[in-house]
Amino acid sequence: MPEMFRIGEGSKPLKIGVAGCGGAGCNSLKFVAGHLGIETFALNGNRRKGLGKLAGHSMLVPDYELLGASETDPRIPVAGLMRSATALAEEISGIDVFFPVCGLGGDSGWRSAALASRVAKEAGALSVCVAIFPFSVEAPARRAAALEQAKTLRTLCDGLLVLHNDRISAIAPKLPFLRALEIVSELALLLPHELAAAGTKGDAPALKSIFSRASYMKTDVTTVDCGDGGAELARALVGSEWMDLDAKCIKSALLLVGGEGEGGDVEGVAAGLRKVAPSMEALAFGRGGGSEPGGRKVRACAVFGMKGELH
Numbered sequence: 001m002p003e004m005f006r007i008g009e010g011s012k013p014l015k016i017g018v019a020g021c022g023g024a025g026c027n028s029l030k031f032v033a034g035h036l037g038i039e040t041f042a043l044n045g046n047r048r049k050g051l052g053k054l055a056g057h058s059m060l061v062p063d064y065e066l067l068g069a070s071e072t073d074p075r076i077p078v079a080g081l082m083r084s085a086t087a088l089a090e091e092i093s094g095i096d097v098f099f100p101v102c103g104l105g106g107d108s109g110w111r112s113a114a115l116a117s118r119v120a121k122e123a124g125a126l127s128v129c130v131a132i133f134p135f136s137v138e139a140p141a142r143r144a145a146a147l148e149q150a151k152t153l154r155t156l157c158d159g160l161l162v163l164h165n166d167r168i169s170a171i172a173p174k175l176p177f178l179r180a181l182e183i184v185s186e187l188a189l190l191l192p193h194e195l196a197a198a199g200t201k202g203d204a205p206a207l208k209s210i211f212s213r214a215s216y217m218k219t220d221v222t223t224v225d226c227g228d229g230g231a232e233l234a235r236a237l238v239g240s241e242w243m244d245l246d247a248k249c250i251k252s253a254l255l256l257v258g259g260e261g262e263g264g265d266v267e268g269v270a271a272g273l274r275k276v277a278p279s280m281e282a283l284a285f286g287r288g289g290g291s292e293p294g295g296r297k298v299r300a301c302a303v304f305g306m307k308g309e310l311h
Contacts, residue, residue, distance in 0.1 A: 002281050005285070013200060023044075023106070042057070044060060061112060066115060069115035074156050077118075089123050100117050101130040101189075104150055129156075130161045132165065147311075161217040211252075215305075218303070218306060223298060231268070235276055245304060251305045251307040252304075
């Protein structure tokens, strides 16, 4: 039986922060839902027109500070030593869960995410980095660099959520390129949105347990007919085309279920998930999302912590 955590039962909502790091990360900020109270940040190492208009807080970080944040020993605090780190630490004060979002394979984005991840942890926030892998058609050197960058980021944050652009190509090969990038940006914000809507301050320790024990994480949202039951919804999540995962490698999971009736019963879906992923060590679950229009379908979001090497 996995370790169980019930979340979303506190009285005060989680304070969520999202940092767009580099070009891809900053582009994702346009999809942040304005009504959820998420605090937004834009970090970049390159001058970008309109950077200050992308988020509530923006920062142009010098190259030498990006190098220092991504390459120095993570046991050495960066806030207080680097001007940008010190400023960011003051701005994220009070945030419970902080999500740096970046594209991998380049230079500025992942290093900005490294800085943001380190500062968040030092400030006492739960740091969950969302890293987007490039398409396989891009240069092999860029793909190799992306993998090494992801491994480094994992040492600097509490949890690493990975998204693969190639999954879009596999699922919808005729999708226009720009629309594919938009879908990935929306997926990058799925977890921040769900936690902002359903999480409470007392959930932070459970979330850290779920995220930190995994090598990396994958996420998706799915819907099923109300009458299909919790087991069917659990199977749909584990069998998601987007995640493309092996159920035997699931080490932990966060499950947020919306809707009423048999299919929307949180405990039922949690029980179904325990059966589908027998090697799972920990599960946090609660209400979230919401039912589809008309109440005919039940919606659930899952984040699966995976064991094994990044690939």
